[in-house]
Amino acid sequence: MTLFNRCAGLVAGLLLCAAGAQAAPPPAEAFYRDADTQAVQLSPSGRWLAMTGALGTKHPSLLVFDVLAGGQPQRVAQFKDGDVTQVRWVNDTRLVFGVQGRESGSDRPRGALGLYAVNADGSQRVQLVRNFGSRVVNDAARPGLLSWNHRLLHVPIPREGKDNNEVLIGRITLNEQRTVTPLWLDTLTGRTRPAVSQPPADVVHWVADPFGEPRAAIAVQGTRQTTYWRPPGSDDWQELQESLIDEAPFDVHAVDANGTLFVTQQRGDAGHAVLTRYDFEQRAPAEQALVVTPGFDFRGGLRLGDDGRLRGVRVLAEGESTAWLTERMQAIQADVDGTLPGRINDITCRRCGQPDMVLLVHSYSDREPGEWWVHRSSPAGGKAWQHVGRARAELKPEDMATLSLQRIPARDGLALPVWITRPANAKGPLPAVVLVHGGPWLRGNLWRWNAEAQFLASRGYVVIEPEFRGSTGYGEAHHRAGFKQWGQAMQNDVADALKWAQRQGVASDKACIVGNSYGGYSALMGLANDPALYRCGVAGLAVTDLELLVRGSWWVSDDASELTRSYVIPKMIGDPQKDAAMIAAHSPVNLAEKIKAPVMLVFGEEDQRVPLAHGERMRRALRDAGNDPVWVTYAQEGHGFGLWQNRVDYAQRMEAFLARHLKP
Known part of the structure; x- marks a missing residue:
């Protein structure tokens, strides 16, 4: 029996419904208002599911759903004059999220969000970073609030056996280059500490490994750009390349838990970008490309397991797809794609391959704005799949x-x-x-x-x-x-x-x-x-x-x-x-x-x-x-x-x- 057999009847009903006469086109509001469901995130263990969206409110808010209990979503953060956005799990019970003030449109610096944290049950909510020029009302403001020029850089995956309440943020210096200083921020206390003891000068971009340790830095001086690398277990930064800002031999893409540096490089007459590893012995990108997307530049991201190691690559060509490296995930992807054909089905996995594995599927297409399903394996059986929500419930895919x-x-x-x-x-x-x-x-x-x-x-x-x-x-x-x-x-x-x-x-x-x-x-x-x-x-x-x-x-x-x-x-x-x-x-x-x-x-x-x-x-x-x-x-x-x-x-x-x- 495939994973989706238990909900096949429901899915078939959704796909085959409404073949009636063509009605008047949907109103403009159905296309342009804030989506009912905007984003869905699984907690590290897969027990909790966080989601943002309008869902009948004036501004998108934050809801949390207990996957194990199978109850209804509980609203844990809502603002009368701000949108909740960029939600991430810090650990299995605590979240960090941004709030964008919307009382005055879009006349604010890009990325100047207020940063907040809250527990999955709505307790211990605290504001960490001040909103830029916003009148967002917040009952969790505290003394020593960080100024608006701090932004979230990275949320580390929790290390096994260790509590994690910190996230990596960047303090932006408002100079010509907008240089960034990385800091660890405690989401319970609001206290910060340096993330790097001796950082290179003039860094405008940091790349961290899955545990939040800054490993690569891109510095800009005038029209020149320099890329630095800090190996695991070292505090010393090595220069990898130096060039004009628009003529770098390669671009840093990501770092995995093993300390592998992944880069993109333009190749061939058309100059299409490919994904490859960086060869530290040769001090150059490896000759063998990992991912090539003919006719397109490589765009996408690494799919990492709970341990921060590579499990697959998310690839954007004409559309999106995932190249999984394990037979188990390949089989799951094929099962999902077979049940929801003609769509892009993006799978997030927690405790992959374990008896209590949890999957989240974001399914969308050119005609479907997006919907989310969650599956939790259980030895006791029960309902395997549950529909979480749709981006725009008013719109019918068959009318698109x-x-x-x-x-x-x-x-x-x-x-x-x-x-x-x-x-x-x-x-x-x-x-x-x-x-x-x-x-x-x-x-x-x-x-x-x-x-x-x-x-x-x-x-x-x-x-x-x-x-x-x-x-x-x-x-x-x-x-x-x-x-x-x-x-x-x-x-x-x-x-x-x-x-x-x-x-x-x-x-x-x-x-x-x-x-x-x-x-x-x-x-x-x-x-x-x-x-x-x-x-x-x-x-x-x-x-x-x-x-x-x-x-x-x-x-x-x-x-x-x-x-x-x-x-x-x-x-x-x-x-x-x-x-x-x-x-x-x-x-x-x-x-x-x-x-x-x-x-x-x-x-x-x-x-x-x-x-x-x-x-x-x-x-x-x-x-x-x-x-x-x-x-x-x-x-x-x-x-x-x-x-x-x-x-x-x-x-x-x-x-x-x-x-x-x-x-x-």
């Missing part, structure tokens, strides 16, 4: 759109990955929304449920998401092909993706272009460069004045560092002196007269990444050109929308704007 990855040739022959989200049971070409990701130097998508694409598809559009050159995750050659190509080859890739979809009969001749941040810039440039392709554009949080981005201004404050302006931007976007003409020629504020289609501009009034001045200048330029845009701003929001009510409002306004010009 499908997602596929295509690789098409760009006009110059470059292989271009393109994601297509298509409404279920759609026939023939549909009105298209070209959705351009931000960054631009990141990967835009992977095979999973995506709120924005699914929302647009539910309104009758096919959604086209190009991984244009400059995107990461598809090899260093693809990434570097986007250098100094804003509004040029990068923009051609976006247009080529739409033209390909139209030739394939996927998209009709009716299309609009939408994006946030760099994606907003691309939306405006698409309207200027290819006016015949698009009937409208939505530019959110958009870079509109390239000269302002590249040079900065005494009169407009932003969060760009000196290093960013002196080294990164000249190399990747353009030099303010040498490339001045190119920058001016591809700046949307200078091209307003070429933009004839309707435009919707959306900005956060407290945005420091792309200040509101970008929006105001573009609005003025379009008005002067006789094309008055739809203008939307959100008070106290920064570079994103912290309040889900603002996300919903934005979606509804975008929906109405697109409908006026595409009429799906």
